Amino acid sequence: MGPVTNTTHAPFYFILTGIPGFEASHIWISIPFFCLYAISIMGNTTILAVICIEPSLRQPMYxxxxxxxxxxxxxxxxxxxxxxxxFWFNIQKINTGFEACFAQFFFLHGFSFMESSVLLAMSFDRYVAICRPLHYASILTSEVICRIGLAIICRCVLAVLPSLFLLKRLPFCRSHLLSHSYCLHQDMIHLVCADIRVNAWYGFALVLLIIVMDPLLIVLSYVLILKNVLSTATRTERFRALNNCLSHFLAVLVLYVPMVGVSMTHRFAKHASPLVHVIMANIYLLAPPVMNPIIYSAKTKQIHQGITRLLFQRKMH
Known part of the structure; x- marks a missing residue:
C-alpha cells in the first residue's frame, strides 16, 4: 500500500489565528511586533554592514x-x-494551496536549526581562540570557514526535508485552522487525520540531534575553555578570555532557553491555554534575531566601535 496522500476533501488552504482571544486587538498588538521586526532587521543589517566595511573585522569570529x-x-x-x-489587514487565509505554508514551515525550521548550528560553530571558534591561540589563524582559515558554512546549510536542509515530505504525504482533513501567525510543524501536525508515529519518531530524533546534542557540545567546549583558562592564565587573562566568550554565551541562552521552553510546552503542556503556546512560540522566534545584534553591539568592543564609525561617517557625509 502506497503512502497516504492529500484527499479531495482536505482543505487546500490554512487559516492563521494570530493571538487567540485578542483578535479584536490585533492592530494594537501589531505595534510591538512591528517594532521588534524593525529592530531585528536594522540590527542584523547593521552588523553585516560593519563587518563588510571594516577591514579589521575580517577575522573568523566576525x-x-x-x-x-x-x-x-x-x-x-x-x-x-x-x-x-x-495583524494589519486581517488576512488569515493562506489560499495558495499547501505550498506556501509548507515553504514557510521549511524556512522557519531550517533557519531555526541553522541558528543552533552557527552557535555551535562559534563555540568551536572560541575554543580554538582561547585554547590554541598560536594555531588560530592556521586552523580557522577562510577555506575552513567556508566549508563549515556549507556544512551548516547542508545539515539543516537535510534535517528539515524529511519532516517536510513526511508531513506533506498525510491528509489534512480535521481542520484547517492553525493556532499561530505562521506555519509551525508542531501546529500543522495536529491537523492530520492519519497515523503520525513516523513523524513523531523523526521529530524526536531531530530533538536529540539538534536541541540536545548542540547545547551539549557547546557546554563541552566551555568546560574545555574553563579548564584551560583556570590552569594556565593569570587573573587578568582569565577575565579577558571569559569576557570574550560572554557575548556568545548570552546568545546561546537567548536561543536555547525559549527553544527548550517551546519543546517542553508542546510535549508536556498540551492542555495549556492556546495563548501560552502562542506566546512561547513568538518568544522563541523573535528573541534571538532581536537580542543578538544588541548583545554583540554592547558586549563586543570592535563591533561597537565599527557601528560608531559607520554612523559618524554617515553624519559627516
Missing amino acids: LFLSMLALTDLGLTLTTLPTVMQL
Whole structure:
C-alpha cells in the first residue's frame, strides 16, 4: 500500500489565528511586533554592514557572527509577511494551496536549526581562540570557514526535508485552522487525520540531534575553555578570555532557553491555554534575531566601535 496522500476533501488552504482571544486587538498588538521586526532587521543589517566595511573585522569570529546575522535575518523575514498581514489587514487565509505554508514551515525550521548550528560553530571558534591561540589563524582559515558554512546549510536542509515530505504525504482533513501567525510543524501536525508515529519518531530524533546534542557540545567546549583558562592564565587573562566568550554565551541562552521552553510546552503542556503556546512560540522566534545584534553591539568592543564609525561617517557625509 502506497503512502497516504492529500484527499479531495482536505482543505487546500490554512487559516492563521494570530493571538487567540485578542483578535479584536490585533492592530494594537501589531505595534510591538512591528517594532521588534524593525529592530531585528536594522540590527542584523547593521552588523553585516560593519563587518563588510571594516577591514579589521575580517577575522573568523566576525565571519561566524555575519553567518549568525544572516540566519537571524532569514528567520525574521520568514515570519514577517504572514504575521503583519494578519495583524494589519486581517488576512488569515493562506489560499495558495499547501505550498506556501509548507515553504514557510521549511524556512522557519531550517533557519531555526541553522541558528543552533552557527552557535555551535562559534563555540568551536572560541575554543580554538582561547585554547590554541598560536594555531588560530592556521586552523580557522577562510577555506575552513567556508566549508563549515556549507556544512551548516547542508545539515539543516537535510534535517528539515524529511519532516517536510513526511508531513506533506498525510491528509489534512480535521481542520484547517492553525493556532499561530505562521506555519509551525508542531501546529500543522495536529491537523492530520492519519497515523503520525513516523513523524513523531523523526521529530524526536531531530530533538536529540539538534536541541540536545548542540547545547551539549557547546557546554563541552566551555568546560574545555574553563579548564584551560583556570590552569594556565593569570587573573587578568582569565577575565579577558571569559569576557570574550560572554557575548556568545548570552546568545546561546537567548536561543536555547525559549527553544527548550517551546519543546517542553508542546510535549508536556498540551492542555495549556492556546495563548501560552502562542506566546512561547513568538518568544522563541523573535528573541534571538532581536537580542543578538544588541548583545554583540554592547558586549563586543570592535563591533561597537565599527557601528560608531559607520554612523559618524554617515553624519559627516
